[in-house]
Amino acid sequence: MNKxxxxxxxxxxxxxxxxxxxxxxxxxxxxxxxxxxxxxxxxEAVEAGCETLIFVTGRTKNAIADYFDKNPExxxxxxxxxxxxxxxxxxxxxxxxxxxxxxxxxEPLGLGHAVHCASPLITPDEYFAVLLPDDxxxxxxxxxxxxxxxxxxxxxxxxxxxxxxxxxxxEKYGVIKPSNDETTPILIDSIVEKPQRDVAPSNWSVVGRYxxxxxIMGLLEQVQRGAGGEIQLTxxxxxxxxxxxxxxxxxxxxRFDCGNKVGFLEANLHxxxxxxxx
Ligand code: G1P
Numbered sequence: 001m002n003k004x005x006x007x008x009x010x011x012x013x014x015x016x017x018x019x020x021x022x023x024x025x026x027x028x029x030x031x032x033x034x035x036x037x038x039x040x041x042x043x044e045a046v047e048a049g050c051e052t053l054i055f056v057t058g059r060t061k062n063a064i065a066d067y068f069d070k071n072p073e074x075x076x077x078x079x080x081x082x083x084x085x086x087x088x089x090x091x092x093x094x095x096x097x098x099x100x101x102x103x104x105x106x107e108p109l110g111l112g113h114a115v116h117c118a119s120p121l122i123t124p125d126e127y128f129a130v131l132l133p134d135d136x137x138x139x140x141x142x143x144x145x146x147x148x149x150x151x152x153x154x155x156x157x158x159x160x161x162x163x164x165x166x167x168x169x170x171e172k173y174g175v176i177k178p179s180n181d182e183t184t185p186i187l188i189d190s191i192v193e194k195p196q197r198d199v200a201p202s203n204w205s206v207v208g209r210y211x212x213x214x215x216i217m218g219l220l221e222q223v224q225r226g227a228g229g230e231i232q233l234t235x236x237x238x239x240x241x242x243x244x245x246x247x248x249x250x251x252x253x254x255r256f257d258c259g260n261k262v263g264f265l266e267a268n269l270h271x272x273x274x275x276x277x278x
Contacts, residue, residue: 004149004211005052006122007045007129010114011038012058012105017260026061028133030264033271037258038064039093041133046098048145050129053094054101054121056114068093068100110230112220119217127152130233132208133258136267137161140253144209151185151249152211158240161207162186162248163255167197173205174234176248185247193227193234206234207251216240 015027022030028038042053055064071090078087094100105117115130122128129145137144144161151159165173171194179187190201210233220236227234240246256270257263 004048004127004129004152005050006054006126007050007052007131007145008054008056008115008118008122009038009041009045009131009133010056010105010111011061011064011133012056012108012114014108018264024060026063027259028061029063029067030258032136032258032264032267033275036067037136037264038067038133040136041131042068042094044137044143044145045129045131046094047143048129048149050145051098052101052121053098054103054118056105056117057102058105058108065100065102110225110228110232112223112231112233112236115212115233115236116217116220116231119220122214122217124214124218126214127158127211128214130208130210130212135208136256136258137207137209137251137253138256138267138270142252144207144251144253145211147252148209148211148249151247155185155245155247157245157247158213158216158237159185159211159247159249160237161209161251162204163207163251164203165205167200167203170195170197170200170203170205174232174237175200175202176204176206177201178204178248185249188241188246188248191234191238191241193232204248206248207255209251210237212237213240213244215244 011028015022018027029036057064074090103117105114148159174191174193175195176191177189179189216236219239223231223235226232256267258267
């Protein structure tokens with residue numbers, strides 16, 4: 001049984017690519033068909049066995065907390081009107097044994113800084129999950145995080161999802177150098193954030209699903225600003241690699257990058273077609 005119970009969701013980003021919609025709505029609350037983007041990552045974590053969901057939020061993100069909270073007025077209203085199907089949907093957004101915790105990232109200092117905001121809730125000797133909700137992953141019955149947990153169970157180390165991207169795209173991602181032995185999962189030799197194509201160590205890019213050793217929190221405290229002037233999670237992972245083994249699991253399933261308009265639209269088409277084909 002999975003022993004990793006905590007999942008961190010960095011959701012403090014401003015979502016500027018989706019302005020003006022995100023002027024008043026968190027980008028994580030934009031809907032892919034009928035569910036907010038964040039709901040997909042949360043369900044993936046819950047299905048993998050996570051019971052404590054840690055949202056690293058910021059100003060203007062209250063709608064996320066409202067979404068995962070109970071809404072007695074709405075439930076009473078639906079019950080009174082006997083709209084039982086709708087009531088069921090509203091009540092079952094997350095199961096009752098799953099708890100949500102909210103911590104604030106007061107300044108947009110980068111993904112590494114966002115993950116570090118959850119440090120009071122993570123001990124150095126435990127592993128925890130990180131899910132970047134922009135990466136919506138579909139098409140595998142087990143879910144990406146569950147696959148990472150299975151790999152972690154076998155290898156007992158940090159693990160993250162990988163995907164081979166076009167060389168022209170490597171500068172958008174964390175990119176790994178695989179070790180020489182051609183095994184799967186891939187043993188990580190080194191990792192770099194958003195390298196230029198001509199210096200990228202491979203075209204294996206990191207997808208937004210991680211299982212990390214709690215020791216990374218102490219290391220993130222020391223990380224200096226890196227790519228884009230931000231405190232990068234990848235740089236924390238690079239320092240963890242100096243002392244701990246780490247593996248990458250090639251992603252089974254299709255990733256939609258809901259952080260950009262085309263990916264978001266593709267995700268809507270993918271999930272929308274399921275309704276059309278019913
Ligand atoms: C982040 C990470 C990057 C990773 C990517 C996956 O980048 O910093 O290492 O490859 O997510 O989506 P961002 O998309 O925030 O620029």
